[in-house]
Amino acid sequence: MNSLLENLTEPQRAAVTHRDGPLLILAGPGSGKTRVVTQRIAYLLGQGVAASQVLALTFTNKAAAEMRARVEQLVEGRQVWLSTFHRFGARILRDYSDYVGLSPNFTIYDSSDAKQTLRRVIEAENVKVMHYTPERIAAAISSAKNRLVTPAEYQPRPGRPLSQIVGEVYPLYQKRLLASSAVDFDDLLLHVAQLLYKHPEIRADLDSRYRYILVDEYQDTNRAQYVILRAMSKDYPNLAVTGDPDQSIYRWRGADIKNILEFEADYPAVHVVRLEQNYRSTKRILRVADELISHNVQRKQKALHTENDEGEPVRLTVYPDQDSEAAGIALEIQSAINKQGCSPSDFAIFYRMNALSRSLEKALREAGVPFQMVRGQEFYQRKEIKDVLAYCQLVNNPLDDIAFERTVNTPARGIGKKTLQRLGEYAYRLGLPLLGAARQAAQIESLPKRAAVQLARFVEIIDRISAVAHRDVEEVVGTVLEESGYRKSLAESESEEDQNRLANIEELLTDARQFDEQEHDSDIEGGQLEAYLERTWLVNDIDDWESNTEKVTLMTLHAAKGLEFPVVFMIALEQGVLPHERSSSDPDQLEEERRLTFVGITRAQHQLQLSYAVRRDYRGQRRLTIPSPFLLEMPRGEMEQVQLATKSFPESIEEDSMEEFGDDFFETEIDQRHPSELESEALAAGVNAKPPAQKPVANSAITTAAALAVGQEQPLESGLAEPAVSPDLLTQGMAVVHPDHGLGKIVALSGAGKNRRATVRFVTAGQKRFVIAHSPLRLASK
DNA sequence: GCCTGGGAAATTTTT
DNA sequence: TTTCCCAGGC
Numbered sequence: 119m120n121s122l123l124e125n126l127t128e129p130q131r132a133a134v135t136h137r138d139g140p141l142l143i144l145a146g147p148g149s150g151k152t153r154v155v156t157q158r159i160a161y162l163l164g165q166g167v168a169a170s171q172v173l174a175l176t177f178t179n180k181a182a183a184e185m186r187a188r189v190e191q192l193v194e195g196r197q198v199w200l201s202t203f204h205r206f207g208a209r210i211l212r213d214y215s216d217y218v219g220l221s222p223n224f225t226i227y228d229s230s231d232a233k234q235t236l237r238r239v240i241e242a243e244n245v246k247v248m249h250y251t252p253e254r255i256a257a258a259i260s261s262a263k264n265r266l267v268t269p270a271e272y273q274p275r276p277g278r279p280l281s282q283i284v285g286e287v288y289p290l291y292q293k294r295l296l297a298s299s300a301v302d303f304d305d306l307l308l309h310v311a312q313l314l315y316k317h318p319e320i321r322a323d324l325d326s327r328y329r330y331i332l333v334d335e336y337q338d339t340n341r342a343q344y345v346i347l348r349a350m351s352k353d354y355p356n357l358a359v360t361g362d363p364d365q366s367i368y369r370w371r372g373a374d375i376k377n378i379l380e381f382e383a384d385y386p387a388v389h390v391v392r393l394e395q396n397y398r399s400t401k402r403i404l405r406v407a408d409e410l411i412s413h414n415v416q417r418k419q420k421a422l423h424t425e426n427d428e429g430e431p432v433r434l435t436v437y438p439d440q441d442s443e444a445a446g447i448a449l450e451i452q453s454a455i456n457k458q459g460c461s462p463s464d465f466a467i468f469y470r471m472n473a474l475s476r477s478l479e480k481a482l483r484e485a486g487v488p489f490q491m492v493r494g495q496e497f498y499q500r501k502e503i504k505d506v507l508a509y510c511q512l513v514n515n516p517l518d519d520i521a522f523e524r525t526v527n528t529p530a531r532g533i534g535k536k537t538l539q540r541l542g543e544y545a546y547r548l549g550l551p552l553l554g555a556a557r558q559a560a561q562i563e564s565l566p567k568r569a570a571v572q573l574a575r576f577v578e579i580i581d582r583i584s585a586v587a588h589r590d591v592e593e594v595v596g597t598v599l600e601e602s603g604y605r606k607s608l609a610e611s612e613s614e615e616d617q618n619r620l621a622n623i624e625e626l627l628t629d630a631r632q633f634d635e636q637e638h639d640s641d642i643e644g645g646q647l648e649a650y651l652e653r654t655w656l657v658n659d660i661d662d663w664e665s666n667t668e669k670v671t672l673m674t675l676h677a678a679k680g681l682e683f684p685v686v687f688m689i690a691l692e693q694g695v696l697p698h699e700r701s702s703s704d705p706d707q708l709e710e711e712r713r714l715t716f717v718g719i720t721r722a723q724h725q726l727q728l729s730y731a732v733r734r735d736y737r738g739q740r741r742l743t744i745p746s747p748f749l750l751e752m753p754r755g756e757m758e759q760v761q762l763a764t765k766s767f768p769e770s771i772e773e774d775s776m777e778e779f780g781d782d783f784f785e786t787e788i789d790q791r792h793p794s795e796l797e798s799e800a801l802a803a804g805v806n807a808k809p810p811a812q813k814p815v816a817n818s819a820i821t822t823a824a825a826l827a828v829g830q831e832q833p834l835e836s837g838l839a840e841p842a843v844s845p846d847l848l849t850q851g852m853a854v855v856h857p858d859h860g861l862g863k864i865v866a867l868s869g870a871g872k873n874r875r876a877t878v879r880f881v882t883a884g885q886k887r888f889v890i891a892h893s894p895l896r897l898a899s900k
Numbered sequence: 901g902c903c904t905g906g907g908a909a910a911t912t913t914t915t
Numbered sequence: 916t917t918t919c920c921c922a923g924g925c
Contacts, residue, residue: 202915303914471911473916676914737910
C-alpha cells in the first residue's frame with residue numbers, strides 16, 4: 119500500500135489519502151489528476167471500504183474506459199462502479215422506472231430519435247412553430263431539462279416567441295416520450311434528479327449505498343448532475359470532485375461553471391487540494407497556455423508551473439490555404455516518422471469542428487501516414503444499423519413508437535403513408551402504442567383489407583423475434599435479419615452501397631457476438647438484449663479511440679480533453695472558427711472558446727504548432743480569413759512564426775481556380791500582399807518573425823519538404839489523368855482518378871446527364887458517391 | 901405504394 | 916458542400 123503513495127507529490131498524496139468528508143481537487147492540466155483519482159480509489163479500497171460503496175462518475179465513455187483500465191491495474195478484480203453520468207442514470211432508472219412513469223425496459227432515444235418524436239408531436243398537435251426548426255426547439259427543451267425545469271414548471275417568457283412554442287410543445291413532447299416508455303439523454307439525469315428529491319427514502323438508500331463518490335471533470339456538470347450529487351452526499355458527504363474551471367467547455371450543454379467555483383460554499387467542510395504542478399508540457403507551452411487563459415475574467419487564479427524543460431518555441435504557421443495547411447502538417451509528420459523515428463501515435467491534430475478534418479484526411483492519406491479519426495457516433499448511427507437495432511428496440515419495448523415507425527416498412531413491405539396515418543389516428547384515439555394498434559388492424563374500419571393484412575404480417579414478424587428475445591444478442595440480431603427480410607433485401611440488391619450495408623450488418627453480428635462473450639455477467643434484469651441496447655445508445659462507437667495504436671490522432675478540441683500527445687497541431691486559429699462565430703456576441707461564450715483553446719494547447723507535451731490559413735473554403739465558399747484574436751493574447755516571446763505564402767496569389771475572391779500552383783507557389787517572403795495578409799502581417803510582426811532560412815534545422819527542412827511536395831502535387835496528378843468526360847460516357851467498371859482519393863473503379867451508376875451519379879470504390883479511400891458533372895473525376899489513362 | 905429527382909435549408913462541440 | 920424533404924411520376 120505504501121508503494122502506492124511513494125511517487126506522489128505532497129498535494130497529490132493529500133488528495134489520495136483524504137478519507138472522509140468533501141474534497142475539492144483543483145487540478146490544472148497535466149497535473150496527474152487521473153492518477154490521483156484512480157489511486158484514491160485504490161487507497162479507499164485498501165482502507166477497507168467495500169468496492170460496492172465506491173462510485174466514480176465521468177463525463178465521457180473515453181474517460182470512463184481510461185479510468186477503469188487504470189483502476190484495474192492498481193486493484194485487480196475489485197469491481198467499483200465506474201461509468202458516465204448518463205449510464206449511471208440509466209441504471210438507476212431501471213431500478214426505479216415505475217416511480218417516474220416508465221417501464222423498466224425503456225428505450226433511450228438519441229438526438230435524432232428525439233427530434234423525430236418532436237416532429238411527430240408538432241405534426242399531431244398542429245403546433246404553430248413559425249420559423250423555428252425542430253432543432254431549435256429541441257435545443258431549448260434540452261436546455262430546460264439541463265436546468266432541471268420540468269414541463270409543468272416551464273415558464274414561457276413574454277415577448278420570446280421560441281419560449282412560447284416550447285411552453286406548448288415541451289409538455290406534449292414529454293408526454294409522448296413517457297407514452298413510448300422512452301427517455302432522451304437529458305431525461306437520464308432529469309428523471310433521476312426528480313426521483314431523488316421526490317422520494318426521500320430512495321435518496322437515503324442511494325446515499326448510503328454509495329458512500330464514496332468521485333467525480334471527474336466537475337466543472338462540466340450541469341444543474342441536474344449537481345442536484346444528483348448533492349442528494350447522494352447528504353448523510354455520507356464523502357464527495358470528491360476533481361476539475362479545472364479553466365477547462366470547462368460544455369456550457370452549451372448546460373454545464374454550469376459555478377458548480378465548481380462555488381463548491382466551497384456548498385460544502386463548507388471541504389478540504390481543498392490544488393494540483394498546480396504540470397508534468398506534461400514544456401515551460402514554453404505552459405507559459406503560452408497560461409498567458410492566454412489569464413485573459414478570462416471568470417476563473418480561479420491558478421499558478422501553473424513545471425519543472426520540465428524549456429522546450430522549443432510554440433510555432434505559429436501561416437498557410438495560404440487549407441490544403442497546404444493539411445499537406446504541410448502531413449508531410450511534417452511523415453518526415454518526422456521517417457527521419458526521426460517518431461511513432462505516428464506521437465502526433466495529434468485538433469480542430470474546432472469535425473467539418474475541418476477533410477483536407478487533413480486527404481493529405482495524410484496521400485502522404486501514407488496512418489491515422490485514426492475520433493468521430494462521435496459512427497457505427498451505431500448508420501442507417502442500416504439503426505434499422506436493425508430498431509427491431510430489437512421494438513421487441514424490447516413494444517411501446518416504442520419511433521422504433522415501430524422505423525421498422526414497419528423497412529424493408530419495404532407495402533405499408534405506406536396512408537396506412538400509417540390511419541393506424542396512427544386509431545392508436546391516438548384509443549391511446550394505444552402503434553404496435554398495439556397494429557395488432558388490432560383487422561378491426562380498424564378505415565383500413566383497407568390489404569393494408570390490414572400487411573400490418574398483421576408485420577406483427578407476426580415482431581412476435582417471432584420476441585420469441586427469441588431472451589437468448590444471446592447474436593441470435594436475436596440474426597433472427598431480426600432473417601425474419602424481417604432485411605438481409606435478403608440487401609443481398610438481392612445490385613448496388614454496391616447495399617453490399618456495403620450488408621457488410622456493416624455482418625459487423626453488427628460480430629459486435630453482438632463479442633458482447634455475448636464478454637458481458638455475460640450482466641446484472642440487468644431485462645437480460646442481454648437490454649444491456650446490449652443500452653450500450654448502443656450510450657456508447658458512441660464500437661472501437662473507441664485507441665491510445666496504443668500506431669496512428670496519428672485527429673479529433674475535435676472537445677474530444678481532446680483529458681488526453682496528451684508529444685506533438686500537437688492545432689489548425690484553423692481563425693476568427694469565426696476559433697472562436698466560433700456563434701460565440702462572438704456573448705462574452706461568456708467567448709471565454710469558453712478561450713478555454714477550449716487552452717485545453718488544446720495544454721494537451722501538448724513537447725511540441726506545439728498553431729496554424730491558420732489565409733483563405734479557407736468552407737461549405738463551398740472561399741473566404742479570406744482573419745487570424746484568431748486569441749493569437750494576439752499569447753506571449754510572443756515564446757513563439758516563432760513561419761509564413762508560407764504565395765507570389766501568384768489570386769487577386770479576387772471569385773477566382774476559383776487553384777491551378778496556378780507553380781514551382782514558386784511557396785515563397786519564403788511575401789512579394790505581393792493580398793489585402794487579408796495585412797492582418798497576418800501585423801500579427802507576424804509582433805510574433806518574433808524569423809526568416810525561414812534562419813530557423814532551427816528541423817523546421818526548415820520540414821518546411822522545404824512540404825513546400826516542394828505541395829508545389830509538385832498538382833502537375834503530377836494531372837499527368838496521370840485524361841480531361842473530363844461527359845457523364846454519360848462512363849460505364850461500370852471503368853477506372854477513374856479523383857484528385858482527393860486517387861485511383862478508383864466505378865462500381866455503380868445512376869441517373870443521366872448532369873444528374874448522373876457514380877459510386878466509385880477507391881483503392882485507398884473506400885467507397886464514395888459523386889454527381890459526375892460536379893465532381894473532379896477523370897478517366898484514368900492506361 | 902415506391903422511387904427518383906430536384907430544390908431548399910442548414911451547418912459546433914457530446915451523452 | 917452536403918443533407919434532408921417533398922412533390923411528382925411510375
